[in-house]
Amino acid sequence: MTVSSEPLEPSTAPQPAQNVDQGKVTNRWQYWMFVIPALLFQFFWGWYPMVIALFLSLTNAPIRGAITFQGLNNYERLFADPLVGTSFRITFIYASLSIILTFVIPIFVAILLLEMPPAMMRIMMLLWFLPLSGIASTLFWQYLYNEQFGIFQFIATQIFKMEPQAFLSSESWVLFWLVVPGILLFGPGLYYMTGLQSIPKSYYEAAEVEGAGFWRKIWTISLPRLRPIISMTLLFSIIGSMQEFTFPDLMTRGGPNGASRTVVMYMFSILNNGRYGDATSLAVMLFFVIMALVLVYRVVFKDDLDK
Numbered sequence: 001m002t003v004s005s006e007p008l009e010p011s012t013a014p015q016p017a018q019n020v021d022q023g024k025v026t027n028r029w030q031y032w033m034f035v036i037p038a039l040l041f042q043f044f045w046g047w048y049p050m051v052i053a054l055f056l057s058l059t060n061a062p063i064r065g066a067i068t069f070q071g072l073n074n075y076e077r078l079f080a081d082p083l084v085g086t087s088f089r090i091t092f093i094y095a096s097l098s099i100i101l102t103f104v105i106p107i108f109v110a111i112l113l114l115e116m117p118p119a120m121m122r123i124m125m126l127l128w129f130l131p132l133s134g135i136a137s138t139l140f141w142q143y144l145y146n147e148q149f150g151i152f153q154f155i156a157t158q159i160f161k162m163e164p165q166a167f168l169s170s171e172s173w174v175l176f177w178l179v180v181p182g183i184l185l186f187g188p189g190l191y192y193m194t195g196l197q198s199i200p201k202s203y204y205e206a207a208e209v210e211g212a213g214f215w216r217k218i219w220t221i222s223l224p225r226l227r228p229i230i231s232m233t234l235l236f237s238i239i240g241s242m243q244e245f246t247f248p249d250l251m252t253r254g255g256p257n258g259a260s261r262t263v264v265m266y267m268f269s270i271l272n273n274g275r276y277g278d279a280t281s282l283a284v285m286l287f288f289v290i291m292a293l294v295l296v297y298r299v300v301f302k303d304d305l306d307k
Helices: 017-056 073-080 082-114 118-128 134-145 151-159 174-179 189-197 201-209 214-225 227-242 246-252 263-272 276-300
Strands: none
Touching (some): 017 276, 073 276, 082 174, 082 189, 082 214, 082 227, 082 263, 134 151, 174 246, 189 214, 189 227, 201 214, 263 276
């Protein structure tokens, strides 16, 4: 009996149509098993509350009792309220300062950290990204800013021999001093560190061979390769800073004289006064302002560095 030594060729017979159809059905069910929970979550926590808020903004929005349709009366009162315009102006200033200090600065800090020796870099990262409780850090910064016995006041008067400084009680500087802690508490430096470490070292070596200096490598390699991360964190920074409430409320309660009262803080103020329809309308106005900023940002800022 002779056994052929030629390799067996795989069967090229077509698969039954029934098996192909079953595979398609299975894949379709697997697809919807993942998609449906996300759609339900987005509906109940996103679209449905948004539609209800839009409807309530046209009514008196009572906690209990009959709902009375008021049309655009709520919006007319808000547009006539000078404190609404002031709160939006303060929010835009706060958001701009927050983006400049807590978004731009950590990019360059992360780049400089990577230039340090590994041991020093680990120590600096530990200090920079040390997790702190929000309430505890707020109390800590209140102590630093205290105008009687705070550390900053001591440094200003005893070390630099300056006049006593008005930190959180200055209408001109209160927003700046409120944003400064965000460099340590919020700065997205960890994302930048991760992105920088993923850049191949061969890029920098090739640039050095071509004679590129430190800043040239940052401008042509580091920043372009960080563009997707910068795009994501900047978007979150815009949305979050436009909705800021907790830190200014704990630090200043909107003072002095309303100089640090953001839109959300004013919304809660009129909400506590029983103006539920006006508060809902102000929330809707803030939503559309943020949405407009996001749309403009998405048009102007491109994620893909190859486009």
